[in-house]
Amino acid sequence: MGDSMKKNLKTILLASAAALATGNAMAEGVKVIANASLGADSVSVAEIRNVFLEVKTSLGGTHVEPVLERGGPAHETFLRHYLGRSDSDLQTYYRSLVFTGRGAMPKALDSDAEVIAYVARTRGAIGYVDSDSNAKGVRTLAVIGEGNVSERKLVSRVEPDYPEVLRSRAIGGTVRLRVTIAPGGNVTGVELLGGDAALGEAAAAAVAKWKYAAAPSRTTAEVSITFNPNQ
Amino acid sequence: MDRRVARLILVMLFLWTSGIMLEGQDLKDTGSTMDAGHSFPPEFALTANENQSDPAASGDSSANATGGGDYGGNKHGLTQIFRRFQWHGTISQGFIYGSGNNYLSMDTNDGSGKWSEAAINVSTALRDNVHVGAQVHSYFMGQLGRGTAQLDWALADYRVKDWLGFRGGKLKAPLGLFGEIEDTDTLYNWALLPQSMYEVEFRSYNIPVEGGEVYGSVGSGRNRVTCQLFGGRRSVAGNDGGPLLSWQIFGIKLGPMAGPTYGGAIRWETPIEGLSAGVLFDRADLFAPSAYWPYNPYGWPLWLRTDSVVRREIYSLRFRRGKLDLAAEGKHEPHWVSNDGVPILPAGSPRNAWYVMGAYHFTNKLTAGSYFSRVWGTSFADTLRWAYYDPSKPEFYGNDTVINARYDIDRHFYLKLEGHYIDGDLGAFFPATNPNGLQKITRLAIARFGFTF
Numbered sequence A: 001m002g003d004s005m006k007k008n009l010k011t012i013l014l015a016s017a018a019a020l021a022t023g024n025a026m027a028e029g030v031k032v033i034a035n036a037s038l039g040a041d042s043v044s045v046a047e048i049r050n051v052f053l054e055v056k057t058s059l060g061g062t063h064v065e066p067v068l069e070r071g072g073p074a075h076e077t078f079l080r081h082y083l084g085r086s087d088s089d090l091q092t093y094y095r096s097l098v099f100t101g102r103g104a105m106p107k108a109l110d111s112d113a114e115v116i117a118y119v120a121r122t123r124g125a126i127g128y129v130d131s132d133s134n135a136k137g138v139r140t141l142a143v144i145g146e147g148n149v150s151e152r153k154l155v156s157r158v159e160p161d162y163p164e165v166l167r168s169r170a171i172g173g174t175v176r177l178r179v180t181i182a183p184g185g186n187v188t189g190v191e192l193l194g195g196d197a198a199l200g201e202a203a204a205a206a207v208a209k210w211k212y213a214a215a216p217s218r219t220t221a222e223v224s225i226t227f228n229p230n231q
Numbered sequence B: 001m002d003r004r005v006a007r008l009i010l011v012m013l014f015l016w017t018s019g020i021m022l023e024g025q026d027l028k029d030t031g032s033t034m035d036a037g038h039s040f041p042p043e044f045a046l047t048a049n050e051n052q053s054d055p056a057a058s059g060d061s062s063a064n065a066t067g068g069g070d071y072g073g074n075k076h077g078l079t080q081i082f083r084r085f086q087w088h089g090t091i092s093q094g095f096i097y098g099s100g101n102n103y104l105s106m107d108t109n110d111g112s113g114k115w116s117e118a119a120i121n122v123s124t125a126l127r128d129n130v131h132v133g134a135q136v137h138s139y140f141m142g143q144l145g146r147g148t149a150q151l152d153w154a155l156a157d158y159r160v161k162d163w164l165g166f167r168g169g170k171l172k173a174p175l176g177l178f179g180e181i182e183d184t185d186t187l188y189n190w191a192l193l194p195q196s197m198y199e200v201e202f203r204s205y206n207i208p209v210e211g212g213e214v215y216g217s218v219g220s221g222r223n224r225v226t227c228q229l230f231g232g233r234r235s236v237a238g239n240d241g242g243p244l245l246s247w248q249i250f251g252i253k254l255g256p257m258a259g260p261t262y263g264g265a266i267r268w269e270t271p272i273e274g275l276s277a278g279v280l281f282d283r284a285d286l287f288a289p290s291a292y293w294p295y296n297p298y299g300w301p302l303w304l305r306t307d308s309v310v311r312r313e314i315y316s317l318r319f320r321r322g323k324l325d326l327a328a329e330g331k332h333e334p335h336w337v338s339n340d341g342v343p344i345l346p347a348g349s350p351r352n353a354w355y356v357m358g359a360y361h362f363t364n365k366l367t368a369g370s371y372f373s374r375v376w377g378t379s380f381a382d383t384l385r386w387a388y389y390d391p392s393k394p395e396f397y398g399n400d401t402v403i404n405a406r407y408d409i410d411r412h413f414y415l416k417l418e419g420h421y422i423d424g425d426l427g428a429f430f431p432a433t434n435p436n437g438l439q440k441i442t443r444l445a446i447a448r449f450g451f452t453f
Helices: A003-018 A045-052 A073-083 A087-098 A112-121 A164-168 A197-207 B003-030 B078-082 B200-206 B241-250 B380-388
Strands: A030-034 A042-044 A065-069 A107-109 A125-130 A139-144 A154-156 A173-181 A187-194 A219-227 B086-099 B115-127 B130-141 B150-161 B164-172 B208-220 B223-236 B257-269 B275-293 B302-321 B324-339 B349-361 B366-377 B397-408 B413-424 B441-452
Touching: A030 A073, A030 A112, A042 A045, A045 A065, A045 A073, A045 A139, A045 B208, A065 A073, A065 A112, A073 A087, A073 A125, A087 B086, A107 A112, A112 A125, A139 A219, A173 A197, A187 A197, A197 A219, B115 B150, B200 B223, B200 B241, B208 B257, B223 B275, B241 B380, B257 B302, B324 B380
Parallel strands: A042 A139, A065 A107, A065 A125
Antiparallel strands: A030 A125, A030 A139, A173 A187, A173 A219, B086 B115, B086 B441, B115 B130, B130 B150, B150 B164, B164 B208, B208 B223, B223 B257, B257 B275, B275 B302, B302 B324, B324 B349, B349 B366, B366 B397, B397 B413, B413 B441
């Protein structure tokens, strides 16, 4: 094995070890949907919590209005994973806003179909439905996780090539990428969040070939890859 | 039940049933599959703008529900007007039976049901970030409240950013964990909140402020700090407990009592899931320019010009995780009273209080809990007692040990049962209903039943 190959192998191993998928996607069984007018493709768990507790009233510059389901598995899952409240707690919370003049009672509907239809036709509406629901006419938001949602498993990855011209000039560092993953597991988008542009391009080319486990909806993940010219 | 409370309840029932009827209209008109029997019957909110994302599809490019434009083409008259508003209301009825002292100006030793409350509110969004609303509240509690329908709050709320907003009008001022909701029974588990902190006989002073408020927050998720700063005017209503106590204890008719107030509250949602901490400071300078003292030691009627300065500091902790709900608060409330600028007492007489409480949600319907609440000193209404303050005497302290259960029959109806063992005086053992003087121990059994929509 030549020196060059050894160096490449080391780089690949280091890069692999440094590839971190932080936070991820959605709670199992539920997906977050929004009206097409919403100026965002993804939303964090904290943003979801704040929107549904009426602490936050806009996303991506668009005014948002939460839409609830009145019960059912998606409702229970959503409350448990994203709001950390029981249904009765949540009703009391909304009523405390209503009876003090500090907020309004959100729209509450009976079924996934009603929520989808309402969200589709209502500017700024954001809701949640069962992950198997046919969410036509609405935008399914990728949920950037925050610890209490399960991570999406990386099942196959391609290691990045360290451009020789950069290595020879001792140009290295860490690049951060935001990866959009289709429900089937293929990477459909890579966005450079930070780091050297040329290294980012090399990393993005590799990450675009990664394969994740299937999930009910599109998700995003943040990935960091380190290039070390001395190894 | 007082006639005025009954009248308010009738109005609420009318609105609630109107809501159902209007919903039926909505269902027919829009093809919505909304259930007329759902939890929030009058879903009249215009906070989200249907069809606005696709004006072409709606056939009305000028549709602008939140802006007060021609919502849906204004095709359905009253229905469409009503759809611009959210209506909500609550009513409750209480029963108290006890021994020892009669409580809250009721004949509780014989059992009393003279405890009815009702509130109704209406609100709407003028724009995405501008809301207006108002609530009328009426209560009847022994000799307090007298069923008078009073404006509880009426405000305009302008949220400039998610982290900054303004409110103006008649507001509910922050006061610890429960101050803003203490007159809305449905919003807490207890039949009576800890009376060391949330005295029902001083509601008109404790809750509303006519003025303005700046509110904001920094951080997000589980590490967030919210802040409220308010200023304006507080007043003591004539049907409140303060004037009644002043008359029954000292023979002084206070008359109108009001003055400037200001304060601020900070609440921190800590990174520890479910744990929050808060602190509040406020001050009010209450002026009673025409207090009348007809029978006094001087032998002739006196007109008084009474100034009261009341300051409060409240420190709060709450831990809510899963089915467990724990809270503790402490209050320090010094006050100074003077007549025509001459201090009645040489120093501010303080009233201090604290409580600890815990509740557990056994099921979605059943919650049970307990609290211990302690208060000592004198309130501003009976500050003259401070001249002979003796902490060992029951009129200067009150210890209240409470057990409670709440059962939510459904999303609208609930029932509360509560037992109190009171050692000392919580401040609401009115002399007129306790002509034989103060008893050291009071036992109370309370039931409250309510309905909310």
